[in-house]
Amino acid sequence: MCLLVPDGPGPALSFSVGLRWSHNVNDAQWIENLLAAQSRDAQMHYVFGHLDQTTVAATFRVNYTITPRLSIQLYGQPFVSAGSYSAYKELVDGRAQGYADRYAAYDYTGSPDFNYRSFRTTNVLRWEYRPGSTLFVVWQQGREEVSDRGDFRFGRDFGDVFRASGRNVFMVKMAHWFNF
Numbered sequence: 001m002c003l004l005v006p007d008g009p010g011p012a013l014s015f016s017v018g019l020r021w022s023h024n025v026n027d028a029q030w031i032e033n034l035l036a037a038q039s040r041d042a043q044m045h046y047v048f049g050h051l052d053q054t055t056v057a058a059t060f061r062v063n064y065t066i067t068p069r070l071s072i073q074l075y076g077q078p079f080v081s082a083g084s085y086s087a088y089k090e091l092v093d094g095r096a097q098g099y100a101d102r103y104a105a106y107d108y109t110g111s112p113d114f115n116y117r118s119f120r121t122t123n124v125l126r127w128e129y130r131p132g133s134t135l136f137v138v139w140q141q142g143r144e145e146v147s148d149r150g151d152f153r154f155g156r157d158f159g160d161v162f163r164a165s166g167r168n169v170f171m172v173k174m175a176h177w178f179n180f
Contacts, residue, residue, distance in 0.1 A: 018059040024083075026051045028103070031085065031112045046091040047108055053083035054152040069128040076121040080157040084113045084150025113150025117161045119143040132177030140169040 029051035035042050062074040088108035096102045125137040145164035 012065040013063070015060070015062045017061075020055075020057045020059075022055045024051065024053040024055070026053075027087075028089075029085070031088070031108070032110070045106065047106055048089050048091060048103065049085040049108070049112065050087040051083050051085055052150075053081065055079075055081040056152075056154065056158075071126045073124045073126070074121070075123070076119065078117075078119045078158060078161045080115075080117050080152070080161060082115040082150060082152035082157065111148050113148050115147045115149040115152070115157065117143075117145050117157055117164060119161045119164070119166075130177070132179075134175045136171075136173040138169075138171040138173070140171075142167050142169075 027050050028048045031047045031049050034045045034047055036045055057077060057079040060074070060076045063071065064073075065071045088106045089103040090106040091102060092104045093102055119142070121141045123139045127135045127137075129135055143161065143164040143166040145160060
């Protein structure tokens, strides 16, 4: 975090940036339960697979105090998580002693791969127009998109975050202090 504060009263600026990266490999990630008809009896198949997932996120914050009565706060977070599945199997004996004895190969025809991209931002203008009386103006934007691509590519995926359609919310809140 970096903080810039001038000498004496006046504007102050602070900002921070945070980065997060994780790589998750899970050999027995649950995918779904499938009911398959066999003769007269229906049998439930508990489908698992090998998941290889990468998640990257960044967080940005800016606080700017223009005067003690007027300030702006900005927050933004792009987020991408992509995962690909392979080596599908079904649970045959969840209580077996050996790991290999718990599962059997399964011919899964679905595509559970995913590539989730989102961007969230909140921007607040705060004005104390009289002592104890405040006006807040807030703009929030959320963008998200999901595809069945399971691979992660930093440039492509973070670029797509900002191309996703957005939903905007605009709010105004006013608090007035009455002194009798």
